[in-house]
Amino acid sequence: MKHLGPVHDFLGIKITKTKDTYFLSQRQYATAILQQMNLASCKPLANPTCTKFPPSYSSDSSLDPQLYRRSTGSLQYLTLTRPDIAYSVNQLSQHLHDPQPQHFFMLKRLLRYIQGTLAFGIPITKTNLHLKSFSDADWAGDPDTRRSTSGYCSFLGDTIISWTVTKQHTVARSSTESEYRALAALTTDIIWLRRLLSEFGIDQTEPTEIFCDNTSAIALANNPVFHARTKHIEIDQKYVREHLQQNNIRLLPISTVDQTADIFTKALSTPRFLTLRNKLTVSADPLACGEILSV
Incomplete structure (x- = not known):
């Protein structure tokens, strides 16, 4: 070498x-x-x-x-x-x-x-090592298949370290469903990032903040009562809620105007x-x- x-x-x-x-x-x-x-x-x-x-x-x-x-x-x-x-x-x-x-x-x-x-x-700047993320989805944005587009990104301090744009695999029947699927995908990414940072000796002692502009998706994640009308997204609902209860993540509302992940979901x-x-x-x-x- x-x-x-x-x-x-x-x-x-x-x-x-x-x-x-x-x-x-x-x-x-x-x-x-x-x-x-x-x-x-x-x-x-x-x-x-x-x-x-x-x-x-x-x-x-x-x-x-x-x-x-x-x-x-x-x-x-x-x-x-x-x-x-x-x-x-x-x-x-x-x-x-x-x-x-x-x-x-x-x-x-x-x-x-x-x-x-x-x-x-x-840029990769010298800043704090606090992890935060933004999640968004464009409901039925594809005019041919009517599938939604998920977009999310994560910042370590002021430095962007992860971002994803992907079309969802199935057609969502509501904007809440499409947003919730994006939240579930982002949660998986966050758990991996938290474990990776832990291996580098950068422990995330506080829950990772996820900013979402869909209040219905946030309410669904925080609601301990599972409703029959959300049965089609049961796995995602239980997955996100489990990590909420374990204090790995925390869902926070954000205005659509300030939603950074909006750039990943639509023109x-x-x-x-x-x-x-x-x-x-x-x-x-x-x-x-x-x-x-x-x-």
Whole structure:
């Protein structure tokens, strides 16, 4: 083994060190993806998604399904330092088998957003070691299957350490059911994180706070009486309640406006997206010059 000095690059992730911060970014890797799609000189956008699609799409015969799959697969690795694009990449990944013109439109829009945020990444800051999480779900958000999308993230102090975007396996019959399934999935992730931190000697003496904007899901978790109408989510209900009773987690209400995990579950307007991106701590490399984005 050889001591190579302070770390500055690891598997395509650039690590920049300042006084009390490590900054992780993948600028070179993102640039390679743009070059692969011949979009290295495209105009940037401020939002990777759109809330309303155009009435028609280009019928360009050069749309290559293999290139779509290759680029989408590459973007999945880029999400290691870019949680702000996790929802967009998740949407693209659902159509690898048969990409249509609207999916190429979504891909190019995402790449134009990346073009304007090449220097962006996530900082690891010197802060407290208190674990907290945010959970959200978009009920029946998929217009084809009406399945919901779960999204959640966890912070250790001010540093984001875990995030997930996933489509639920079954159709939820209510918003409470979809939110509760997201809570159950997040609870599993939190228990693993607490055990991992414990192995590092960072014991979480207090329950991990989970912020949820669905008061019905919180009430269901705290209600010791099991109702027949919630029988279809009995396992999730008992699982979350068990960890509540063991003081591993604590559910707290939060306004939808302040729900950080909202960025993982749906397409947002540009002002809303930028606000939540800041809450995720995704920002430009402090040693790189700033860039101006077009809306």
